[in-house]
Amino acid sequence: MSELESVLLADAAAVEPDGEGRYVVHLSGHFTVFDYPNGGYLQCVMASAALAAASDAGAPHLHATAVTTNFISAPVVGPALLRTEVRRVGRGVSFVHVALLQEGVVTTEALVTVGTLSETSRKRYQSSLAPEIAPLExxxxxxxxxxxxxxxxxxxxxxxxGLQWWNGDVGAGELQLWLKLTDGGGPWSPWSLLFATDVLPPATLPLGSTGWVPTLQLTSYVRRIPASDWLRARQWCVVVADGLVDERCELFDETGELVAVSSQLAMVRFGQN
Structure with a gap:
């Protein structure tokens, strides 16, 4: 990892134009799990390319509100190319397909929905409630x-x-945590929430899994502009079977509003495997 490499998420996931519909990025070693770029970080990279491509196509939208990503093979730290295809430009939302390539091979692809979130959302219904976690102090x-x-x-x-799992004790497949971005780039934004939806430890750890839980498919929705630096997070396993886990994550700001959710399918290993 280079000493000169930026640790700001905004810099580490920034893309530069490289021809029509093409962008380049240097995948950072500061956003890895077991030396491979993290899925949430990669979603920020894909969203950066999608927003740039949508803007070039005349779309007025400011935010990536939904990102569905397939991780075909694990990219590595270093240079990568992003190819974009704007599928549709609309007044309310636009759609952009993004493929990330290294050495000419597609490692990751995403369909990104871009729109603009309102500063004052008018909520009609919400069934999910923020987890009851002990006060920060x-x-x-x-x-x-x-x-x-x-x-x-x-x-x-x-x-x-709720820390027994950190010491290796087996419990329920659920984590409840406070979460704050501390890279020095400011508070959570709709864009950085894509990173937040995949930054928690795996919810399989309390079940006795190893820490290596590589994601196959990740879908994240950004629902609201967060109103606080700290988020309350709940991440849980829906089902673990046949070497795969279906995992969900919900993120709430300190006002209790649901700001982002994610669902992913990942491979999982246990010590006896």
Whole structure:
């Protein structure tokens, strides 16, 4: 990892134009899990390219509101090319397909929905409620795992009563944490929420899994502009079977509003496997 490489998420996921519909990026070593670029970080990269392509096509939209990403093979830290195809430009939303290539091979592809979130959302219905986590001052910070450089850019706090899994005890497949972006680039934004939806430790850890849980497919929705620096996060396993986990994540700001959700299918291993 270069000492000169920026640790700001906004810089690490920035793209530069390289011809019509093409962009280049240097995938950062500061946003990796076991030395491979993290899925949420890659979604920010894909969203950056999609927003640039949509803007070039005349779309007025400011935010990536939905990103569905397939991780075909694991990209590596270093230069990459992004090919974009604007599928439709509309007044309310536009759609952009993005493919990330290294050495001419597509490693990651996404369909990105871009729109503009309102500063004052008018909510008609919400069934999900923010998790009841102990106050921040009563929570303890999770140490950054040496194999997860992504956790050097966020602060994670957990109720001490819910930390048994960190010490290897087996429990329920669910995590409830406080989450703050600490890369120095400012508070959470709709764009950086794409990173937040995949930055938590795997919810399979309390079930006794290893920390290597590579994502096959990740879908993230950004529903609201966050109104606080700290987010309350709930991440849980829906089903774990046949070496795969269906995992969900919900993020709430301190006003209790649901700001982002994600669903992913990932491979998972347990010690006895």
């Amino acid at each position: 009563n929570c303890v910070e999770l140490p950054a795992h040496e194999a997860m450089s992504i956790h050097h850019s966020v602060e994670l706090r957990c109720d001490p009563q």
